[in-house]
Amino acid sequence: xxxALHSRRILVVGRESGIARAITLAVRAQGGQVVVAGRxxxxxxxxxxxxxxxAEDLDVTDxxxxxxxxxxxGHLDHVVSTASARARGTLPELHRQxxxxxxxxxxxxxxxxxxxxxxxxxxxxxxxxVLFSGVHAFKAKVGYLGVGITNGxxxxxxxxxxxxxxxxxxxxxxxxxxxxxxxxxxxxxGKRQYFHAIGAANPVGRIxxxxxxxxATVFAMxxxxxxxxxxxxxxxxxxx
Ligand SMILES: NC(=O)c1ccc[n+]([C@@H]2O[C@H](COP(=O)([O-])OP(=O)(O)OC[C@H]3O[C@@H](n4cnc5c(N)ncnc54)[C@H](OP(=O)(O)O)[C@@H]3O)[C@@H](O)[C@H]2O)c1
Numbered sequence: 001x002x003x004a005l006h007s008r009r010i011l012v013v014g015r016e017s018g019i020a021r022a023i024t025l026a027v028r029a030q031g032g033q034v035v036v037a038g039r040x041x042x043x044x045x046x047x048x049x050x051x052x053x054x055a056e057d058l059d060v061t062d063x064x065x066x067x068x069x070x071x072x073x074g075h076l077d078h079v080v081s082t083a084s085a086r087a088r089g090t091l092p093e094l095h096r097q098x099x100x101x102x103x104x105x106x107x108x109x110x111x112x113x114x115x116x117x118x119x120x121x122x123x124x125x126x127x128x129x130v131l132f133s134g135v136h137a138f139k140a141k142v143g144y145l146g147v148g149i150t151n152g153x154x155x156x157x158x159x160x161x162x163x164x165x166x167x168x169x170x171x172x173x174x175x176x177x178x179x180x181x182x183x184x185x186x187x188x189x190g191k192r193q194y195f196h197a198i199g200a201a202n203p204v205g206r207i208x209x210x211x212x213x214x215x216a217t218v219f220a221m222x223x224x225x226x227x228x229x230x231x232x233x234x235x236x237x238x239x240x
Contacts, residue, residue: 003029003030003031004222005032005077005222007031007033008032008077008078009033009034009074009077009078010027010033010079010221011076011079011080012027012035012036012080012082013036013038013060013079013080013083014038014082014084015038015181016043016048017180017181018180018181019082019132019178019180020036020082021047021210022211022214023082023213023214023218024036024053026211026215026217026218028050030218032077033052034052034054035053035054035055036048036056037056038057038083039058039059041055041056042055056073057069060081060105060108060113061101061104061105061108070116070120073120075122076120076121076127077128078128078129078130078221079114079117079121079129079130080129080217081106081131082132083105083109083110084105084182085102086150086182088146088147089145089146090142094145098146099150102146102147102150103150106150106151106154107150107154111157111161113129114161118165118168121168123167125167125168125224125227127169128168128169128170128220128221129165130171130172130217131154131157131158131173132154132172132175133152133155133172133173133174133230134151134154134174135151135175135177135234136148137151137155137174137230138232139237155172155174158171158172158228162227162228169226171220171231172229172230172231173213173216173217173233174230174234175208176207176234176235176237177194177195177234177237178212179207179210180210202234202236202237203235203236203237204235207235208234208235212233216231
């Protein structure tokens with residue numbers, strides 16, 4: 001299979017659905033081999049029927065899990081972390097523990113992945129990390145304080161790692177609202193109303209798709225002159 005990621009080996013951390021799945025399928029369409037990794041290897045393995053995709057156990061909040069994964073995974077060209085545990089709620093509703101879990105998963109997880117995996121990657125501009133930020137890093141909104149500070153810190157981590165790991169590149173993707181399982185707690189009616197309101201206000205007139213985000217992630221992996229950048233794939237939401 002030829003393509004921009006032909007013969008490249010890519011780690012995609014996250015769930016078996018949503019954005020991680022779309023990235024996995026996009027990488028395969030570009031000829032790459034994928035290691036999908038998360039807290040439930042069996043669930044991930046069942047989600048794909050493709051010899052080019054293998055599943056691994058990995059908990060990004062557990063250094064022992066990361067080190068054991070690094071020891072057994074073999075060579076990687078790109079590392080994508082979509083792992084997330086968001087701390088939604090207004091200030092009175094926020095609990096320290098929820099914010100700590102959010103930071104531990106989405107900020108410190110990729111930091112420790114970089115620490116343990118970068119030394120095993122080829123040190124050139126064709127290797128990269130892609131982190132995940134999010135629209136609330138760029139748009140202060142009541143109810144999204146915990147989410148926003150986590151994503152804002154990921155945005156800085158991206159630039160800091162781009163300097164420290166150079167010439168390995170480090171970029172991030174910042175999605176706007178995308179219809180994934182991330183919003184299931186709102187219920188079907190709640191989601192429909194929220195997606196309609198956000199889509200109507202967005203300059204592009206719609207919410208995003210997982211394919212919008214996967215396309216940007218492949219771009220981040222394959223553009224060898226881009227590093228330290230957070231790609232805002234959010235329909236212009238912060239501008240509205
Ligand atoms: N969807 C959106 O509208 C949106 C908007 C802005 C930003 N984003 C960001 O885009 C990325 C992907 O979003 P998504 O909506 O597709 O998925 P998501 O619902 O944010 O899923 C993230 C997944 O990370 C996994 N995870 C949590 N803790 C983990 C850990 N300690 N180790 C390994 N994996 C862990 C969980 O999978 P398991 O439950 O299977 O363990 C979880 O389902 C996330 O970083 C998200 O914050 C999404």
